[in-house]
Amino acid sequence: xxxxxxxxxxxxxxxxxxxxxxxxxxxxxxxxxxxxxxxxxxxxxxxxxxxxxxxxxxxxxxxxxxxxxxxxxxxxxxxxxxxxxxxxxxxxxxxxxxxxxxxxxxxxxxxxxxxxxxxxxxxxxxxxxxxxxxxxxxxxxxxxxx
Numbered sequence: 001x002x003x004x005x006x007x008x009x010x011x012x013x014x015x016x017x018x019x020x021x022x023x024x025x026x027x028x029x030x031x032x033x034x035x036x037x038x039x040x041x042x043x044x045x046x047x048x049x050x051x052x053x054x055x056x057x058x059x060x061x062x063x064x065x066x067x068x069x070x071x072x073x074x075x076x077x078x079x080x081x082x083x084x085x086x087x088x089x090x091x092x093x094x095x096x097x098x099x100x101x102x103x104x105x106x107x108x109x110x111x112x113x114x115x116x117x118x119x120x121x122x123x124x125x126x127x128x129x130x131x132x133x134x135x136x137x138x139x140x141x142x143x144x145x146x
Contacts, residue, residue, distance in 0.1 A: 013086075014034075014086070014087075016090050016093060017032060019032060019033065020036075022072035023072060025072070025079065026072050026075050032083070063114075066111050070107045070118070073103055080097050
């Protein structure tokens, strides 16, 4: 190939703007309303939950509800992290990141206390715990809701 340039990309810098709620962000695939530009616009199509599995008991319902909060908060944090990678001094984004990080830790700790740990960071150091509880919950490939 010769030394001619085929193209030069110009990508505008993203600005901090209006954010979706956690629920709407997960369904849209971004927390930033300005970045929500679908490739295919389908008029009147309602956004639906991706899990499609109805809980069978009150315990499953509670587990699914808490896991949904963890998922939404985690998604929000992931998108916010990408923004902060390129805008490390954005004070509103950093403040929101700190708040959501704390909330995410609390949600995972609550889930681990009620059900089972989701990661090794959720395993408690309690003296009451008689054995290592990493395997208390179902593995993802065993068809668990969470």
